[in-house]
Amino acid sequence: xxxxxxxxxxxxxxxxxxxxxASSAIHLDKAIEKALQANxxxxxxxxxxxxxxxxxxxxxxxxxxxEFNDNGVHFAIFGLSEKVKNVFQILGLDKLLHxxxxxxxxxxx
Amino acid sequence: xxxxxxxNCHTQNLKLIRExxxxxxxxxxxxxxxxxxxxxxxxxVCTNIISHSAANNPHKTLEVSIIQEDDRIEFEIIDQYSEHxxxxxxxxxxxxxxHIVTERRKGGIGLMLVRNIMDEVEVxxxxxxxxxxxxxxxxxxxxxxx
Numbered sequence: 001x002x003x004x005x006x007x008x009x010x011x012x013x014x015x016x017x018x019x020x021x022a023s024s025a026i027h028l029d030k031a032i033e034k035a036l037q038a039n040x041x042x043x044x045x046x047x048x049x050x051x052x053x054x055x056x057x058x059x060x061x062x063x064x065x066x067e068f069n070d071n072g073v074h075f076a077i078f079g080l081s082e083k084v085k086n087v088f089q090i091l092g093l094d095k096l097l098h099x100x101x102x103x104x105x106x107x108x109x
Numbered sequence: 110x111x112x113x114x115x116x117n118c119h120t121q122n123l124k125l126i127r128e129x130x131x132x133x134x135x136x137x138x139x140x141x142x143x144x145x146x147x148x149x150x151x152x153x154v155c156t157n158i159i160s161h162s163a164a165n166n167p168h169k170t171l172e173v174s175i176i177q178e179d180d181r182i183e184f185e186i187i188d189q190y191s192e193h194x195x196x197x198x199x200x201x202x203x204x205x206x207x208h209i210v211t212e213r214r215k216g217g218i219g220l221m222l223v224r225n226i227m228d229e230v231e232v233x234x235x236x237x238x239x240x241x242x243x244x245x246x247x248x249x250x251x252x253x254x255x
Contacts, residue, residue, distance in 0.1 A: 019124060021124070022156040022160065023120035054219070059217075062214070063214055066210060083141045083142045
């Protein structure tokens, strides 16, 4: 898994590439933690190059839902392939997280 | 046909296990999404074994067999060092998703995924090993290329 972070106006974008599994999810979690510590209030996950996600990766997002809501953080995930998006849909996580098609929708989510 | 793979219990090996399953599934006329679900189910069980039963000890091993039949596939995953770990309780009690969200838990959804993806999930315990059996039927589109 590779992570690339960038600022785009008021948005902090974390691009996730490759596989997020039990060996790598900790790094994604730390990237989100770092964004929150830096008081970013508009955090977007670019999943365009995300090849695979396991429950350890889903857990990174699920464990933060309450924190995002409590702190009014705008959080959205965009660019997922059909097979990766399906992993979120199996348990209905697509109903609890903002999962949209592209960057523009993510900014407006 | 049976395909077999043995790996040391380290999370770095999960990608190799996934690649093994992916290659075998090429014999099935599955969509990317269907194949990915099966890869995910095996990955989650192996993650569970590596993290809990083997406690991330890379000297321990697990074995994955894929039994390919006419209209179904069975994954048999053997955890050889399970004297102190009985996963059957984990399969009996599934936490609710809302509970996991409220408690801000990072874990707890792996086996929920497995249960949702597969038609049958069994664990035989005893003789210092756990044998997981995950089964999925494909009524319509099985194709053998071997």
